[in-house]
Amino acid sequence: MTALTPKTEAELAEIVASANAPMRITGGGTRPIGKPCDGPVLSTSALSGIELYEPGALTLVARTGTPVSEVEKTLAKEGQRLAFEPMDHRGLLGTTGEPTIGGVFAANVSGPRRIQTGAARDFLLGVRFVDGTGQVLRNGGRVMKNVTGYDLVKLMAGSYGTLGVMTEVALKVLPKSRHTGMLALTGLSDTDAVRALSRALASPYEVTGGAHLQNGPDGAPLTVIRIEGFENSIAYRADELQKLLGAFGTATFETDADRTTQRWREIRDVAMFHDAPGDVWRISVKPSDAPGLVAQVPGAEALYDWGGGLIWLRVPEGTQADTIRNAMQATPGHATLIRGAAGAGAFQPLSPAIGALHDGLRAKFDPKGLFNPGLMDRAA
Amino acid sequence: MDMPNPNPLILARKAKLIERLEAVLPPEAVIHDPSETRAYECDGLTAYKCPPLAVVLPASTQEVSDALRICHEMDVPVVPRGAGTSLAGGALPTEDSVILGVAKLTDVLETDYDNRFIRVQTGRTNLSVTGAVEEDGFFYAPDPSSQLACAIAGNIAMNSGGAHCLKYGVTTNNLLGVTMVMMDGTITQIGGAFLDAEGLDLLGLICGSEGQLGVVTEATLRILHKPEGARPVLMGFDSSEVAGQCVSDIIKVGVLPVAIEFMDRPCIRATENFAGAGYPDCEALLIVEVEGSDAEIDEQLETIIEIAQSHNPVALRQSSSDDESKRIWLGRKSAFGAMGKINDYMCLDGTIPVSQLPYVLKRIGELSQEFGLDVANVFHAGDGNMHPLILFNANEPGQLELCEDLGAEILKLCVEVGGCLTGEHGVGIEKRDLMLHQYDPADLEIQMAVKDVFDPGWLLNPAKVFPLQSSDARRIAAE
Numbered sequence: 001m002t003a004l005t006p007k008t009e010a011e012l013a014e015i016v017a018s019a020n021a022p023m024r025i026t027g028g029g030t031r032p033i034g035k036p037c038d039g040p041v042l043s044t045s046a047l048s049g050i051e052l053y054e055p056g057a058l059t060l061v062a063r064t065g066t067p068v069s070e071v072e073k074t075l076a077k078e079g080q081r082l083a084f085e086p087m088d089h090r091g092l093l094g095t096t097g098e099p100t101i102g103g104v105f106a107a108n109v110s111g112p113r114r115i116q117t118g119a120a121r122d123f124l125l126g127v128r129f130v131d132g133t134g135q136v137l138r139n140g141g142r143v144m145k146n147v148t149g150y151d152l153v154k155l156m157a158g159s160y161g162t163l164g165v166m167t168e169v170a171l172k173v174l175p176k177s178r179h180t181g182m183l184a185l186t187g188l189s190d191t192d193a194v195r196a197l198s199r200a201l202a203s204p205y206e207v208t209g210g211a212h213l214q215n216g217p218d219g220a221p222l223t224v225i226r227i228e229g230f231e232n233s234i235a236y237r238a239d240e241l242q243k244l245l246g247a248f249g250t251a252t253f254e255t256d257a258d259r260t261t262q263r264w265r266e267i268r269d270v271a272m273f274h275d276a277p278g279d280v281w282r283i284s285v286k287p288s289d290a291p292g293l294v295a296q297v298p299g300a301e302a303l304y305d306w307g308g309g310l311i312w313l314r315v316p317e318g319t320q321a322d323t324i325r326n327a328m329q330a331t332p333g334h335a336t337l338i339r340g341a342a343g344a345g346a347f348q349p350l351s352p353a354i355g356a357l358h359d360g361l362r363a364k365f366d367p368k369g370l371f372n373p374g375l376m377d378r379a380a
Numbered sequence: 381m382d383m384p385n386p387n388p389l390i391l392a393r394k395a396k397l398i399e400r401l402e403a404v405l406p407p408e409a410v411i412h413d414p415s416e417t418r419a420y421e422c423d424g425l426t427a428y429k430c431p432p433l434a435v436v437l438p439a440s441t442q443e444v445s446d447a448l449r450i451c452h453e454m455d456v457p458v459v460p461r462g463a464g465t466s467l468a469g470g471a472l473p474t475e476d477s478v479i480l481g482v483a484k485l486t487d488v489l490e491t492d493y494d495n496r497f498i499r500v501q502t503g504r505t506n507l508s509v510t511g512a513v514e515e516d517g518f519f520y521a522p523d524p525s526s527q528l529a530c531a532i533a534g535n536i537a538m539n540s541g542g543a544h545c546l547k548y549g550v551t552t553n554n555l556l557g558v559t560m561v562m563m564d565g566t567i568t569q570i571g572g573a574f575l576d577a578e579g580l581d582l583l584g585l586i587c588g589s590e591g592q593l594g595v596v597t598e599a600t601l602r603i604l605h606k607p608e609g610a611r612p613v614l615m616g617f618d619s620s621e622v623a624g625q626c627v628s629d630i631i632k633v634g635v636l637p638v639a640i641e642f643m644d645r646p647c648i649r650a651t652e653n654f655a656g657a658g659y660p661d662c663e664a665l666l667i668v669e670v671e672g673s674d675a676e677i678d679e680q681l682e683t684i685i686e687i688a689q690s691h692n693p694v695a696l697r698q699s700s701s702d703d704e705s706k707r708i709w710l711g712r713k714s715a716f717g718a719m720g721k722i723n724d725y726m727c728l729d730g731t732i733p734v735s736q737l738p739y740v741l742k743r744i745g746e747l748s749q750e751f752g753l754d755v756a757n758v759f760h761a762g763d764g765n766m767h768p769l770i771l772f773n774a775n776e777p778g779q780l781e782l783c784e785d786l787g788a789e790i791l792k793l794c795v796e797v798g799g800c801l802t803g804e805h806g807v808g809i810e811k812r813d814l815m816l817h818q819y820d821p822a823d824l825e826i827q828m829a830v831k832d833v834f835d836p837g838w839l840l841n842p843a844k845v846f847p848l849q850s851s852d853a854r855r856i857a858a859e
Contacts, residue, residue: 056628057734057764079634108576119576121584122553137823143731144763145550145803147539147588148811148818149845150827154552154584158576175634198494204517204605233676286495286573309495309575334578348578353568358580360833365826376579 003029003041009128009136009167015042016165017134022373025161027065027103030096031089033338034160034346035374044102047167050074052142059125059142061170064102071101075173083174084120085111085264091274093339102166108158111268112209112226115201115306121157123172129156129164132366142170155361160375163365177208177228181238182260183251185223190214190291193223194308196248198287200225201307203244205237210307211267225251226264270303270312279319279340283311285333296327321345347376381428381469381784381809384843384855386476390456394433397454397478401436404446409484411435420479423464423471424526425810427780432459432473439484441559441567441597448595449565451478457839458563460591462534463505465526467727468808470538470590470844482533485597488512497556497573499600502533506540509601518603521548524804525716536596539588541804546762547638547671548604550804552587557600560586560593563835573600585830590806591841593834607671610638613681614708615688616662616695620644623664624737626691627761630668631734633687635680640762641667641712644741647719647756647769648711654718657711660695666761667712715758716769723754723771726783730794731803734764743793744768751786753779765803766794792817807845815847824850 003026006012022039026032029043047065054060055078062071068086075081086109088099103109105127110119126140139152156166185196193212200207209226216222227237238253245251254260266272273280285293287308294302294311299319303312315323317340324335325345334348350358358376362369394412401410411417412434422429433456438444451458457477464471464481473479485501491513492498498520500509506527509520523542524530530540536558541550548554557571570586571577586593617623627640643651643665652659659665666688670680681698688696699705711718719725732740741757748755748770759767768790772783791801791811795818801811815824824846831838831854838854 054733054735056632058631059733078632108581110576114575118549118553121576121581122549131826135822137826138819139823139827141731141798141800141818143733143765143799143803145541145545145731145760145765146800147804147806148800148802149807149815149824150830151539151552151584151588152827152830154581154587155830157584158581163580175632175636178634195494198496202493202496202518202605204608230676230679232679233672236673236675284574284576284578286492288494306575332572333574350579351568353562353566354570354579354582357568357582357833361580361830364829364833 003043005043005046007046009047009130012047012165012167013130013134013136016130016132016370019370020368023370025165025372027100027106028098030093030099031103031107032093032095033107033336034376037372037374042165044165044167045098045100051168055080058173059170060173061142061168062101063168064100064166066101067098068101068104069098079176080173081176082123083113083117084123085113085268086120087111087268092270092280101169105157105169106159106161106166112211112264112305115210115309116206116208117174121154124153124157124169125172126170127153127156127166128168129166131164132368132370137164140170144172161372162362162376163371165371179231179234180226180228180257180260181234182254182263183225183238183241184254185245185249185251186216186220188212188221188223188248190294190302190304192248193221194287194291194304196223196245197225197307199244200241203241205241209264212304212308213272214302215272224263226260267303267305272303273312273314276314278314278317280338281313281315281324281335282338283313283333283335284309285311285331289331289333293327293331297323325349382848383430383474383809384848386474390476391433393454397450397456398434400450400454401434401447404450405436405438405443409437409439409443411437420461420473420481423466423469425467425469425472425808428469428472428809430473430475432477432479433475435479435481437481437484441561444480444561444595444597445565445567447480448561448563452564452837452839455837455839457842459841460533460537460595462503462531462537463529465530466534466538466806466808468802468806468810470806470808472809474843480595482531482597489598492573493518495573496603497600498603499598500532502536502596502599503531506530506532506535513603514606517606519606520601520603521554522551532599533596536587536599537589537591538804538806541765543639543641543760546640546760547636552584554602555583555587555599556602558583558586558596559598561595561597563594563837563840571600590808590845592831592845593840608673609677610669610671611677611681611699611705612667612669612708613684613699614695614697615666615693616660617664617691618662618694620664620741621738622691623666626666626688627737628734629687630684631762633683635670635683637668637670637684637762639667639669640760642757642759642761643712643715644757646754647715647758650722650756651711651715651718654721655711655714657707659711662694667708712758719756719769719771724774725769725771726787728766728768728770728787728790729802729805730791730799731763731765732794732797732799734761736797736799737761737764740766740793740797744790747786747789751782753783753786764799788814809844812845813847821850828854
């Protein structure tokens with residue numbers, strides 16, 4: 001089926017206003033997460049272009065169909081970046097096409113630096129969106145601090161197109177670090193690795209990445225810690241962290257920018273699972289709960305990011321959602337099926353009270369039930 | 381500033397209401413004697429006062445739930461109150477409302493350094509959250525200037541910021557989970573000691589909703605290890621434009637200071653008379669603070685000073701010791717006290733794009749002359765959050781109104797240049813009727829629709845945030 005690709009916000013609003021059957025809302029279509037709806041595809045990919053960029057104010061405003069690559073290129077020219085390091089899902093999901101900045105926020109996609117600098121939602125300052133009746137609405141603005149009325153900006157971030165179709169986003173950007181370095185420990189058990197990461201993250205040395213691969217490139221467990229900043233700072237902090245982590249073995253210090261960048265891109269994009277078969281779950285928990293949870297799932301391989309707080313879990317294809325949900329029963333957190341046969345159970349079931357709030361909000365924002373009806377299911 | 385007339389039917393139900401509240405709460409937790417309820421007649425916006433029908437001070441989430449359920453069943457509006465430090469009238473009661481204060485909910489419930497969070501009851505003050513973890517080297521980052529007194533409940537309601545949010549973010553960026561009681565008494569959990577709560581971002585929605593969606597009784601907050609050290613540099617310039625340009629250049633070069641604070645001449649003079657911090661007498665002064673080890677601090681300050689030099693500063697003072705740092709911060713930290721000493725003042729809170737700083741300061745100067753009221757500026761320059769202080773004499777008839785009119789003009793100016801009405805204080809009643817300058821009616825309608833979902837009867841803090849004429853239909857339907 002051909003996608004509807006309106007070229008202007010007004011055109012998009014017109015399509016929504018006259019629609020009366022469910023639609024599949026997408027950006028670049030590179031992150032098909034959860035059960036897609038059967039209706040026509042409505043894509044924001046033709047709403048493209050950066051509308052404002054003020055490096056001195058750390059703000060950028062873009063139409064939601066703007067390719068992430070275009071935003072990143074523009075920022076790089078001024079030595080700035082998307083600090084929350086959004087993942088590129090194409091490798092993991094085997095999709096093609098161009099990831100859009102709107103898609104990044106619709107799915108609240110944040111990478112390894114999330115533990116230090118915040119999630120995508122923390123960088124979203126303002127939105128324009130079309131609600132389910134075809135009205136163009138806006139919330140927030142383009143300034144860093146704004147408590148004028150309810151924060152619907154946060155609500156739109158991570159709503160997977162279920163509340164409205166975003167047409168424009170204003171975001172906060174940050175300067176790129178001048179230098180980057182990485183400490184590596186090998187051979188740690190999951191439990192020790194998370195302990196080591198916790199110790200590094202609970203230090204004053206501003207760790208901007210903390211990950212553990214059960215199977216590193218040479219097959220042995222690999223624990224990595226990223227530090228960024230001025231050159232001398234990095235050397236100093238690496239030294240302090242090496243002392244701090246002494247009990248976990250001798251941490252090697254990698255200063256080569258390319259190798260460090262490459263390693264963290266692989267972690268960000270979960271590269272180790274790209275060519276490995278099976279379903280992939282994304283699980284957010286308290287870091288110290290993570291190793292115990294992973295141990296409960298038979299046949300699983302894990303990549304721990306966010307100091308252990310984010311688990312990328314590869315399980316045999318067709319593993320029932322219940323297997324994961326049952327394992328999590330005693331563990332606060334949430335799990336989402338990112339790669340696998342999308343049943344109705346991809347998203348974390350909600351408690352009845354929270355589920356009722358979801359339903360209520362969706363009915364207000366999208367009274368005709370047009371937007372991605374199968375996503376973010378409430379069924380507990 | 382108008383408030384809705386009290387509903388006589390609710391006033392008539394007072395005795396029954398008290399009886400029912402006293403049946404579920406300890407006797408000292410229900411206050412209804414007019415001589416005692418007076419203590420709750422206003423918050424930090426003292427120009428507006430009204431004693432409530434009653435005050436309840438529950439000591440547990442269950443008691444909060446019981447109190448809310450009874451008010452819900454009896455259709456009585458509830459105004460949640462943290463520590464009552466709001467500068468926007470967020471906790472201002474109406475005659476027919478019950479104040480629900482969280483002052484007795486002050487416990488630390490859980491501290492976890494490995495996973496870097498603390499779980500507290502929300503009546504606890506902001507500073508005492510840090511107080512609970514600082515011996516072990518940790519802190520809670522958001523630091524509103526009222527942090528000694530203000531409660532976490534109010535911080536969440538207003539999404540409070542502070543001087544250091546340029547680096548660490550505001551409340552919403554540091555809040556991991558809440559226990560929230562809905563108006564009908566339902567107790568809900570959202571998020572927890574893990575990142576990014578499941579489902580729609582209700583945590584983000586609740587934060588900054590000014591007590592209109594639910595009463596948050598417990599909060600899981602992110603804590604961080606304290607930096608090894610922090611030191612500021614102070615610089616003076618002979619024009620605000622140059623100072624503004626310097627701020628922009630510092631941000632662009634890639635150093636991320638924890639704070640960039642700005643003061644103009646009227647403010648510098650007032651604080652000098654008050655605190656004697658030894659500030660230079662100049663048009664504009666910046667305090668820029670960076671963190672790290674000693675060597676890291678030196679490296680960053682060197683870069684910042686290099687930029688400052690290129691703008692021909694009239695004064696430059698780099699701190700090399702704790703003592704010097706304290707002296708540099710002394711004037712800034714006593715600025716509000718200093719202004720209060722010489723005058724009554726109203727503190728505004730608009731945010732603007734940093735690039736508009738020089739233009740906005742110039743326009744504020746012009747408006748100040750037009751209205752015949754002095755305005756002093758002291759604010760967080762790094763994020764464009766301005767705090768113009770309008771000086772007036774509250775005892776002179778008509779001056780408060782004149783001051784409010786000037787305030788409204790300044791806030792409209794902030795919106796015109798691409799900013800907003802309030803960066804960290806909240807809308808409350810103070811900026812309620814200006815909301816249509818920032819948002820179209822449909823933009824406010826969808827926000828009110830959100831309240832419809834959480835509080836269909838419009839009983840929670842109903843006369844705040846939205847212009848009264850916009851929320852009229854809903855509030856009247858609820859009666």
